[in-house]
Amino acid sequence: MALTDLVAVRRNEEGIAAVVGILKQRFGERFQTNADVRAVHSHTTTYIPAQLPDGVAFPDSREEVEEIVRTCAAHRVPVIPFGIGSSLEGHVNAPGGGISIDTSRMNRILDVHADDLDCTVEAGVTREQLNSYLRDTGLFFPIDPGANATLGGMAATRASGTNAVRYLTMRENVLSLTAVMADGRSITTASRARKSSAGYDLTRLLVGSEGTLGVITSLTLKLQGIPQAISGGVCPFPSLEAACRAVIATIQMGIPVARIELVNALQMRAMINYSKLDYPESPCLFVEFHGSEAGVVEQAELFGEITAEYGGGPFLWTKVAEERAKLWKARHEAYWSSLTLRPGAKGLSTDVCVPISRLADCIAETEADIAEMGLIAPIVGHAGDGNFHVLVLLDPDVPAEIARTEEFVGRLNRRAISMEGTCTGEHGIGQGKMGFLRLEHGDGVDYMRMIKQALDPQDIMNPGKIIPLS
Template identity: 70%
Template sequence: MVMRDALSGQRNDAGMVAVLEILRQELGDRLQTGQAFREQHAHTTTYLPSQLPDGVVFAETVEDVKTVVKACAAHRVPVIAFGTGSSLEGQVNAPSGGVSLDFSRMDKVLRVSAEDLDVTVEPGVTREALNTYLRDTGLFFPIDPGANASIGGMTATRASGTNAVRYGTMKDNVLSLTVVTADGEEITTGTRARKSSAGYDLTRLLVGSEGTLGIITSITLKLQGIPEKIGGGVCAFPSVKAACDAVIMTIQMGIPVARIELLDATQIRACNAYSGLSYEEKPTLFVEFHGTDDTVSMQSEQFAMIAEECGGETFRWTGDAQKRAKLWKARHDAYWASRALAPHLNGLSTDVCVPISRLADCVAETHADIVENGFLAPIVGHAGDGNFHVLILFDDRDPADIERAEAFVERLNRRALSMDGTCTGEHGIGQGKMSFLEQEAGPALALMRSIKTALDPHDIFNPGKILRPQA
């Protein structure tokens, strides 16, 4: 279970002393060892306990990254890449101590090619900063996980989010990486070409590796043209199943919806209170279409007919940018809105993903589980690709309540796996889902271990994540 997977690993104190001395000499004040810096680089946005690194390096160049990796490799000390710290499964924790490599100062846009619709950035560039930079080019980067995450962190965790149903996830939008390997050298994993049959696909291997195979130092991304027209709206439904049925029918009919998000009645109540809205407290779909005036109008009308057929209320949509921004701001604030429902409780945020045809079954059974066990646990989902999240609010000072919450997570993951789904659509494995990955991957886990050993023979890159440490 979650807490069991977050156990501390074996420390190398002598090696750590040696590494910190090397980094002080080589990097000066770019290395910080104060308690406050260390605490800031071990926080998690769920209830997993923080595990502090021994030092934090604020890298400014690729040479800084190489210096850290070479020192850590020589003395068998962990190095943990750090973007903005918005990951949800303990990916930035340091269970064996080590050096946290902060990329906030490597935040340059290195190159934009408007003609080729691509861009190369350093890993510390955030999603919002990139789109601000691109605004005058008529292009944008579409992956939107909600948080203003760094591009490096989004790549490392194979992020997706609200636009994934139309634009795909990070694995679909990364063309190439530069990566510092375990021997301290930098490699390039691909080119700017849109397709290639040249050798192993190292780019896809590194995307989603959560910093366990190498340290990403630059990312080349696909871009999209800013749509001529964007329309968005909301539609309430009598039940979660009815809302999911509308999602399934929309996708199966091939309507090119850009976003289609599910919020259950509890989540709507939370958003109303937190964001000053007045929606009916019913399961609701937030929907967005991209295109021309004509195509957006046509798609909205098609969706309205589907919603009506599935028992939905009137689909209210708008092309007004300010109203649409308010709508999606409320959606992106769903986590904090949910936490505000019971500020005295902690939150365990978890996600699964299932084939779209099983979404209604999985969400309905999960909702019934929540009701039957008396949880306060809002559901919100990127319903267009079968991915949904549950935030369980519980008392983390009460062992019995922790056990109840973790038992729910276990049931949810088993439910998704039984439906040919996955234990995580976008949160990643980190520390919190290693046991579920073992159930999902089966014998393929041994192959994952062999890849890890081949690329990181001394286990310095983010140890204790994805693969449970072996005795």
């Protein structure tokens, strides 16, 4: 399926009109039908066309979410959960119209259990808000997807980020959640216990469901202790293959690296110019180590020895917080720096993930595709877990460029799947990658559809995403 072949969802004009009238009367200014507000809530950071909801509700509580969903269910009107709109595959579009539920007002931190290393927050709390609140407790929440996303949205898209090699993903860091299901009832999926053998794992079912099964309203999350010391730096390499081999060796040696990010030469050029870095314009690894004062020094020195074996270096590292912050700010601004490579172009960000033993091969073949197809497309990667991103710069008003980009993304997805990987390590399926789900999961997609039909028989929860029912 081409990225622009979006699944059609039939509009229920009569039902939409009824729901808009009911919610406008019930919520007043907290229900908006203004075109600008609706447009923001169809935001997509790819060229997938915007599909606006018919109204945007701003609930203050789980009970109000229940009320909105019950109203929509009674009239068979779509519900589209919304965090801050930073997802990348059209997740918050409304192909059949309906009601966007914006959770931004549900931003309370409900409990912090410091002794148990966990907390409970409402879905609209952002990761930066939570970590600011936790600073004086000596704890932090480690999942870092780059954008200051809401934690509800991060759970819904099974987000991860630069820290995943050490702290894993949202899947492993959500102990429990509360969600409003398609009939308007709320469920809490688990307790605060660190493990349980009681029944089906509903937490993992809803984490990564992209709003297609329910609206997440609160979460209980694992926390980590703020490290006593942190070291980190940048190491250049003569080739991407050498950098990937160094990553594999680092992981196999058991060095507890907290971050290990791969940047190709083109991306490094953009970052040098945009963020004023003083590094070679070559493939580089950005790394960080967490631990004791002695431990982070030892880890950095061991990593330097490994990189030298693969022709890397010099590995310039530091424990100075301000210097490390500059490096990671540059890494997190990779998207914006990439846009300077082709001013006026739009960026299409896509990602895949493969076993780390196949990372070098997958990236090498991908770079060959980029050269063959005449694309401008820098690469960054969470190399420690085999996940990498390609940002294709294109003019969305030129059909030939869209076609070439779609062909490239299709090749990339099929390549990753053929290497026993996945068509998306962290962006999700949304609308853009629906055509590759069966290639990856085969008949498993039929069972996913059965789950969707059982939990949402009217197909009102974020329809037209992941798995079409029609």
